[in-house]
Each structure stands twice: as structure tokens, then as C-alpha cells.
Amino acid sequence: MSEPFRRLLRALPDFPDTLPDFDPEGAPTDPAELFRHWLGEALAEGERQPHACSLATAGGDGKPSSRMLILKNIDDDGWHFATSRTSRKGRELGANPHAAMTFYWPTQGRQVRVAGAVVELSAEASAQDWAERPRADGSTNPHWQLYALRPAEIEFWQASHDGNHVRHRVGPDGSPLG
Numbered sequence: 001m002s003e004p005f006r007r008l009l010r011a012l013p014d015f016p017d018t019l020p021d022f023d024p025e026g027a028p029t030d031p032a033e034l035f036r037h038w039l040g041e042a043l044a045e046g047e048r049q050p051h052a053c054s055l056a057t058a059g060g061d062g063k064p065s066s067r068m069l070i071l072k073n074i075d076d077d078g079w080h081f082a083t084s085r086t087s088r089k090g091r092e093l094g095a096n097p098h099a100a101m102t103f104y105w106p107t108q109g110r111q112v113r114v115a116g117a118v119v120e121l122s123a124e125a126s127a128q129d130w131a132e133r134p135r136a137d138g139s140t141n142p143h144w145q146l147y148a149l150r151p152a153e154i155e156f157w158q159a160s161h162d163g164n165h166v167r168h169r170v171g172p173d174g175s176p177l178g
């Protein structure tokens with residue numbers, strides 16, 4: 001039963017025939033600026049939700065969990081996302097305020113990973129996020145929380161057909177982490 005499925009998976013297409021070049025030497029030093037540039041290029045290529053990412057958390061027991069989320073902003077506070085404090089991720093962040101985000105843009109063979117500590121933003125900012133969500137109905141939600149992930153590391157990854165995939169891993173100020 002599993003063999004046809006295994007074959008199906010192995011036969012699925014790889015990256016698209018044409019991939020962009022990425023030279024970290026010529027890239028903006030500020031990782032937020034480089035991210036905005038890549039997101040703009042993903043949008044231009046027709047990527048439907050380039051602001052969607054996987055968010056991984058782990059509670060006090062160290063067991064990881066992940067799910068998709070929407071990136072809401074990037075500013076001096078960090079990389080914003082919002083959810084209910086009563087959700088599994090909300091409870092895990094309460095116990096262990098660290099998280100990792102992964103973005104993947106298949107049309108360009110690009111991945112961005114961001115990891116660091118997470119802080120809660122203000123009640124006002126959280127209420128505004130709730131009010132501005134799609135299909136907002138005028139309700140309020142006292143559990144809704146806007147968070148900011150403050151990156152300790154950001155990795156930009158560009159697939160290449162010659163197998164020499166480019167990894168550009170930097171700290172929040174853009175300094176290379178090797």
C-alpha cells in the first residue's frame with residue numbers, strides 16, 4: 001500500500017527550471033531589508049501568500065509543535081505575528097518565550113528561517129490587529145495577542161540547480177554567523 005505513495009512522492013517535480021541567482025555579497029546588509037526585497041520578488045512571481053510561515057514553538061516539556069501563521073509586520077520590536085494566548089502556541093510561548101519561523105517560496109526555491117526570543121506587544125496593538133483581520137465583525141477578543149519575534153539569527157537560503165545552494169546566515173544586525 002505504501003509503495004505507490006512512495007513512488008508518487010519520489011516522482012514529484014523538484015524546483016522550477018529557472019531559479020534566481022543570489023550573491024550575499026551584493027545583498028542588503030539589513031536582514032529585514034533583504035527579507036522585504038525577497039517578499040516583493042515572491043509577490044511579483046505570483047506567490048499567493050508569501051507572508052505565510054511555519055511557526056515552531058515548544059512548551060516547558062520541550063516537545064515541539066508547529067503551524068502556519070501570517071507575518072504581520074517587521075519593525076524595531078521584531079517580526080510580528082498574532083494568535084490567541086489560550087491556543088497551544090500561546091500556552092507554549094507563555095511557558096517558553098522562544099520560537100522559529102520558516103518561510104518557503106517554491107517558485108524561486110527560496111527559504112528564510114528566523115529564530116529568537118518572543119515578546120508580547122501592547123494590548124492596544126493586539127486589539128488593532130484583531131480589528132483589522134479579514135472578515136472582522138466589530139467584536140473584541142481579550143485573548144488575542146500580537147507578539148514580536150526578536151531574531152537572534154536569520155538564514156536566507158537559495159536553491160541552485162548545480163547543487164551549490166546558497167546559505168546566508170546572519171545576526172540581527174546583518175553580521176555573518178557562518
Ligand SMILES: Cc1cc2nc3c(=O)[nH]c(=O)nc-3n(C[C@H](O)[C@H](O)[C@H](O)COP(=O)(O)O)c2cc1C
Binds near residue numbers: 067068069082
Ligand atoms: C496560511 C495560514 C495562515 C494562518 N494564520 C494564522 C494566524 O495568523 N494566527 C493564528 O492564530 N492562526 C493562523 N492559522 C491557523 C494555525 O495554523 C493553527 O491551526 C491555529 O492557530 C491553532 O494552532 P495551535 O493549536 O498550534 O496553537 C493559519 C493557518 C494557515 C494555513
